Amino acid sequence: MAKVLIIVTNHATLGDTDEKNGTYAPELTHALQVFLDAGYSYDIASISGGAAPLYGEEIDDAVNQSVLADADFQARINDTLATAQINNDDYNALFFPGGFGLLSDLASNKDVAAITANFYEAGKVVAAVCHGPAALLPVELSDGSMLLASRQVTAFTREEEIDFATIDKIPFLLEEALTRKAAKFTKVGPWLEHVITDGQLVTGQNPSSAHAVGEAMVALIAKG
Template sequence: MKKVLIFVTNHATLGETGEPNGTFAPELTHALKEILNAGFDYDLVSINGGKAPLYGTDIEGDEVNREILADDAFQNRINNTLPVSAVRVEDYDAIFYPGGFGLLSDLATNDAVARLSAQHYEGGGVLAAVCHGPAGLLPITLSNGEKLLASKAVTGFTREEEVDYGTLDKIPFLLEEALARTARRYSKVQPWQELVVEDDRVITGQNPASAHAVGAALVQRLA
């Protein structure tokens, strides 16, 4: 059985504000729906382990989100995430970073997670991320000393979407700028429209609307 390692944040606020945050639930649940429909297994992993903060858990009309969040197995895993120190990365076929603002404050700069993802990628594994999730790809350095993204085309949450969301002055850094400065190419479409960019074994999606398609692309890559 194929298995996906999903990195979630331990950071429970929007930047240094007191606003509740963490992982944006629909970006996790919509991708996870595709992973589960394919018959794959998954683990939820965070830097410190334990209960991982979620927001966006009460969005009206989002049946996929409601279904996954109501699942006992999911609740057990999100409330008891594995710590990075307990992970054997060779046990997984893909790594997925869902978005949410929280990871800008931990996964985006964590060397231990970046080393695991580099090891996974260089071993032939797939890396996928959506919305702010591609921030987790920024610190990944390959064994040749080059940044993973230096040779990759990617997308991620845009400046316009930050403006629409009212978060431009609250985030630790602007993801679009960081990706544009680090990646070989950064692409975007109109705010809130679906966009998935696949470059070899790196799959990225622009925003929440792209989570389902990122999950589908990950499944297709492992098929």
């Protein structure tokens, strides 16, 4: 049975503001439901371990509410593994759900970047959605090249930041950072589903893409 490692942020606010933030719940819950439907198991980890901040719990859709109500999920999100404890060999894939909090820790964490590089170079699936691709920015491969340098990706866009009224609150604009580092950045209109699969790397543009990212991951894992 396949097992997915989900790494989430420890940063509980939107940038330097006092606005509640962390991981955006629907991006985690919708992808996770796909993994569960496929019969996969999972662990949730964060840099520091312990309780991980969520926002968007109030989003009223059946998947989000069902996963959030699950006692096992609540136990895991409230006591995440510390990434230093992770054994990469235990997992078939790595997934970064989004949320603005990630821009303040995972986007620059070299230890998590090393975990990601290890997954990628082992031929495993690496995936991220919305702001999740920020975790790919510092990933350097063993040959000294940057993971993104040869990959096509997508992520939350400038237009979506404007629509969400976060453009002046975020630590940096993810679309711009990815455009500078990735071989190619693609996007569609705001809030439309958009998923890019480039080899074993899967990225999704926004919350609407989380389910499809999960499906793309399952398809790749099934191929072995």
